[in-house]
Amino acid sequence: MYVAVKGGEKAIENAHAWLAEERRGDKDVAELSIAQIREQLSLAVNRVMAEGSLFDPDLAALAIKQARGDLIEAIFLIRAYRTTLPRFGYSNPVDTGEMTCDRRISATFKDAPGGQVLGPTFDYTHRLLDFKLAAEGEVAPAPEGQPRSGSTPHISGFLKAEDILQDEPASDAAPGDLTREPMEYPATRPLRLQSLTRGDEGFVLGMAYSTQRGYARNHAFVGELRIGKVAVEMEIPELGFAIEIGEVELTECETVNQFKGSKVEPPQFTRGYGLVFGQSERKSIAMALVDRALRWKELGEDNLGAPAQDEEFVLSHADNIQATGFLEHIKLPHYVDFQSELELVRKLRREAEDRISPKEAAE
Amino acid sequence: MSAYNFAYLDEQTKRMIRRAILKGLAVPGYQVPFASREMPMPYGWGTGGVQVSAATLTPDDTFKVIDQGADDTTNAVSIRKFFEKTAGVATTEETEMATVIQTRHRIPEAKLREDQILVYQVPIPEPLRFLEPRETETRKMHSLEEYGLMHVKLYEDISQHGAISTAYAYPVKVSGRYVMDPSPIPKFDNPKLEMEAIQLFGAGREQRIYAVPPHTRVVSLDFEDYPFEATKANHPCDLCGAEDSYLDEVIMDDAGNRMFVCSDTDYCRSRRKAGHQGRMATEGAA
Amino acid sequence: MTPLLQVKGIEKRYGTRIGCTGVGFDLYPGEVMGIVGESGSGKSTLLNCLAGHLEPDAGQVIFDTRANGPVDTLTMSEPERRMLGRTDWAFVHQHARDGLRMSVSAGGNIGERLMAVGDRHYGDIRDKAIDWLGRVEIDGTRVDDRPTAFSGGMQQRLQIARNLVTGPRLVFMDEPTGGLDVSVQARLLDLLRGLVREMGLSAIIVTHDLAVVRLLADRLMVMKDGHVVESGLTDQVLDDPQHAYTQLLVSSVLQV
Numbered sequence: 001m002y003v004a005v006k007g008g009e010k011a012i013e014n015a016h017a018w019l020a021e022e023r024r025g026d027k028d029v030a031e032l033s034i035a036q037i038r039e040q041l042s043l044a045v046n047r048v049m050a051e052g053s054l055f056d057p058d059l060a061a062l063a064i065k066q067a068r069g070d071l072i073e074a075i076f077l078i079r080a081y082r083t084t085l086p087r088f089g090y091s092n093p094v095d096t097g098e099m100t101c102d103r104r105i106s107a108t109f110k111d112a113p114g115g116q117v118l119g120p121t122f123d124y125t126h127r128l129l130d131f132k133l134a135a136e137g138e139v140a141p142a143p144e145g146q147p148r149s150g151s152t153p154h155i156s157g158f159l160k161a162e163d164i165l166q167d168e169p170a171s172d173a174a175p176g177d178l179t180r181e182p183m184e185y186p187a188t189r190p191l192r193l194q195s196l197t198r199g200d201e202g203f204v205l206g207m208a209y210s211t212q213r214g215y216a217r218n219h220a221f222v223g224e225l226r227i228g229k230v231a232v233e234m235e236i237p238e239l240g241f242a243i244e245i246g247e248v249e250l251t252e253c254e255t256v257n258q259f260k261g262s263k264v265e266p267p268q269f270t271r272g273y274g275l276v277f278g279q280s281e282r283k284s285i286a287m288a289l290v291d292r293a294l295r296w297k298e299l300g301e302d303n304l305g306a307p308a309q310d311e312e313f314v315l316s317h318a319d320n321i322q323a324t325g326f327l328e329h330i331k332l333p334h335y336v337d338f339q340s341e342l343e344l345v346r347k348l349r350r351e352a353e354d355r356i357s358p359k360e361a362a363e
Numbered sequence: 364m365s366a367y368n369f370a371y372l373d374e375q376t377k378r379m380i381r382r383a384i385l386k387g388l389a390v391p392g393y394q395v396p397f398a399s400r401e402m403p404m405p406y407g408w409g410t411g412g413v414q415v416s417a418a419t420l421t422p423d424d425t426f427k428v429i430d431q432g433a434d435d436t437t438n439a440v441s442i443r444k445f446f447e448k449t450a451g452v453a454t455t456e457e458t459e460m461a462t463v464i465q466t467r468h469r470i471p472e473a474k475l476r477e478d479q480i481l482v483y484q485v486p487i488p489e490p491l492r493f494l495e496p497r498e499t500e501t502r503k504m505h506s507l508e509e510y511g512l513m514h515v516k517l518y519e520d521i522s523q524h525g526a527i528s529t530a531y532a533y534p535v536k537v538s539g540r541y542v543m544d545p546s547p548i549p550k551f552d553n554p555k556l557e558m559e560a561i562q563l564f565g566a567g568r569e570q571r572i573y574a575v576p577p578h579t580r581v582v583s584l585d586f587e588d589y590p591f592e593a594t595k596a597n598h599p600c601d602l603c604g605a606e607d608s609y610l611d612e613v614i615m616d617d618a619g620n621r622m623f624v625c626s627d628t629d630y631c632r633s634r635r636k637a638g639h640q641g642r643m644a645t646e647g648a649a
Numbered sequence: 650m651t652p653l654l655q656v657k658g659i660e661k662r663y664g665t666r667i668g669c670t671g672v673g674f675d676l677y678p679g680e681v682m683g684i685v686g687e688s689g690s691g692k693s694t695l696l697n698c699l700a701g702h703l704e705p706d707a708g709q710v711i712f713d714t715r716a717n718g719p720v721d722t723l724t725m726s727e728p729e730r731r732m733l734g735r736t737d738w739a740f741v742h743q744h745a746r747d748g749l750r751m752s753v754s755a756g757g758n759i760g761e762r763l764m765a766v767g768d769r770h771y772g773d774i775r776d777k778a779i780d781w782l783g784r785v786e787i788d789g790t791r792v793d794d795r796p797t798a799f800s801g802g803m804q805q806r807l808q809i810a811r812n813l814v815t816g817p818r819l820v821f822m823d824e825p826t827g828g829l830d831v832s833v834q835a836r837l838l839d840l841l842r843g844l845v846r847e848m849g850l851s852a853i854i855v856t857h858d859l860a861v862v863r864l865l866a867d868r869l870m871v872m873k874d875g876h877v878v879e880s881g882l883t884d885q886v887l888d889d890p891q892h893a894y895t896q897l898l899v900s901s902v903l904q905v
Contacts, residue, residue: 518774
């Protein structure tokens with residue numbers, strides 16, 4: 001006789017054991033080290049740090065190894081770990097003007113103080129598979145230039161000096177923290193930016209792309225894109241002043257967008273902003289475009305009904321950990337509900353047949 | 364796991380959740396927003412229930428977890444193990460013995476007592492969600508008690524199917540005020556929502572907690588001429604002979620033969636232990 | 650007699666531009682007020698201010714409520730205003746899609762207001778829905794059909810039924826015949842006139858179509874650039890227009 005299968009403890013343990021074996025793969029092939037992942041799959045590490053909201057390359061590399069390269073699973077591991085960490089406090093805002101830039105480009109000016117620095121980019125590579133890498137990947141050292149000293153001014157500063165770029169008023173108000181308070185709509189811009197920076201790269205990219213294709217089109221120039229390290233400082237109450245507690249790598253993007261002016265504002269340029277952990281160029285540009293699209297109300301623009309303008313839609317669906325959990329939960333047993341539906345459908349069918357058959361008898 | 368706090372969450376988070384629970388109990392059926400934490404299991408797999416349980420459990424508690432009414436379904440096992448590991452609490456499969464019961468999709472058949480807490484896992488806490496997707500709008504509808512649309516849905520059911528075609532997650536009105544989603548329990552369980560135990564509902568991904576205090580009036584929405592009906596398969600349990608319990612339908616062979624068994628495994632087991640027998644008792648018990 | 654609605658000094662600005670300004674009038678029970686003017690004259694802005702869809706910058710909209718007598722609806726709490734919106738007030742949109750639930754059956758559309766105020770008997774709700782379909786000349790057998798299966802004229806009549814089913818005391822109508830074929834317009838106007846008389850409805854109708862006001866309205870206001878330039882009894886205004894703009898408006902119709 002068939003006996004109802006109910007997965008027990010044993011089944012779960014066995015599944016976990018098998019999973020571990022699959023993760024390791026063929027044992028004749030050398031095992032990956034955390035350092036190898038951190039150093040050689042650094043962009044994957046960056047994505048896991050960005051969407052996991054935790055800057056720790058070693059932990060991110062460990063998560064990637066444990067997740068068998070499934071980046072959303074790795075992000076999930078990082079997020080779950082992150083929640084358990086005690087909060088000591090909040091750092092001061094980082095000053096990206098003081099960033100030591102590995103890369104810094106502007107699409108709006110041919111050149112600018114601080115220069116155009118290409119840095120380690122895929123941009124002008126030809127996307128040809130390099131079969132040499134299949135054999136061995138050792139590389140000759142890249143030529144080195146003289147590092148610049150001092151700060152690198154933001155391009156937006158030059159436009160602002162001419163008063164043709166909308167001013168972003170400074171505020172000392174403490175921004176909300178979406179990991180500590182439930183999201184409520186309408187959200188403030190700091191919360192929107194938090195949500196976007198840890199949002200799924202694919203989702204944010206798709207939303208940004210939709211604005212370029214005419215769903216709330218607002219043509220964006222990359223005013224500036226910079227990647228590099230910034231110092232993180234924190235006030236220590238016992239000391240009474242801020243000290244540097246470490247540094248993080250960031251990608252920052254400021255877009256400059258057309259703006260024809262509204263009833264309250266003269267014609268000028270406006271901005272979208274993206275800031276993401278690690279070297280995450282695509283994500284930060286996409287973030288800036290979506291940020292700009294979400295600002296329609298504050299700028300007195302029309303709501304065109306485009307998905308990227310819809311704050312509640314964008315923010316409630318950007319988080320891949322929420323999305324993947326809910327999507328995949330339909331794998332769990334639902335047989336109690338299904339049973340209830342089954343009986344309802346049978347009952348409705350019986351009633352429908354009863355309604356039809358007397359008529360047939362009469363005919 | 365010893366690096367983690369009792370029941371995994373830190374004390375500050377538990378306090379935050381307890382405040383939400385207390386607010387929920389004070390305003391029955393109202394969805395209290397809370398800053399849901401990322402848990403080490405996926406959203407949609409009971410993170411809301413787990414957080415409520417974590418904030419509710421004390422070292423003296425005895426914990427029971429069911430999914431689809433059964434203690435031995437995979438997700439129930441996984442959650443029970445989680446708390447065995449992180450809280451070290453005693454666990455049980457007997458409804459009678461448990462002080463905190465976490466459930467997905469069922470209410471136990473046995474009558475719960477005043478000293479017990481039932482914690483529900485909730486996927487979508489908003490009963491109006493599929494009528495109005497916007498949170499901003501549904502919150503307004505709740506605050507203004509604008510529930511006409513909910514009845515429009517039931518009206519449409521009857522006009523199209525001749526009956527209210529909601530079989531589970533059947534909406535209820537709590538204490539004459541808030542319309543509430545009782546989580547996806549079969550509507551058979553709805554009458555049991557008026558009980559002596561405290562009922563807590565946790566939706567992790569959607570960041571909501573709500574509650575039904577003991578002895579609170581819970582009315583399933585309906586029409587006077589199409590009253591609410593709690594339905595189940597029209598069979599006794601083939602193992603224990605129970606006529607009053609919710610049944611799972613199990614396909615037994617390629618010919619499509621079926622048997623019906625209690626979905627509440629503890630209820631079925633305790634009845635058989637007391638000598639009750641169903642049609643296929645000897646085979647099924649094997 | 651107390652006016653059903655007293656409108657005083659309504660003004661709405663969009664930045665420096667005037668939407669409408671200095672509008673005031675009284676509406677008595679059973680009276681129909683027409684507001685005419687070309688597009689951009691401020692008539693729709695005014696209607697939306699009166700119906701509570703827009704917040705005016707100045708003025709009062711005092712409604713004679715059943716419970717508490719005359720109350721300024723602009724100072725009401727939102728729950729009170731929304732309650733008014735689904736009981737004593739009704740709003741007929743120019744486009745039926747804005748006033749109907751397109752994915753809900755005709756019966757559900759008509760029944761919604763009944764259920765919102767507490768009707769809980771399916772059979773009664775359905776009977777009332779079928780009765781109202783008949784009153785707006787839609788066959789009762791269509792009660793379970795969705796509005797998407799209806800013609801434009803039928804959708805508009807369904808919208809009217811959905812609004813009138815709870816017996817409102819004041820109906821706002823925004824170009825109720827706009828966008829319909831001329832022959833369909835005539836039938837709808839006939840129907841509206843019948844319902845207004847039969848139910849003793851008070852109504853405020855915004856339109857650019859003088860034929861509509863001549864048929865339905867007791868009194869008339871003519872708007873231009875956000876101001877009321879002329880008002881009076883409908884026949885009087887249309888037959889003997891005093892203001893140059895009204896004269897132009899009337900003559901442009903006669904020339905057609």
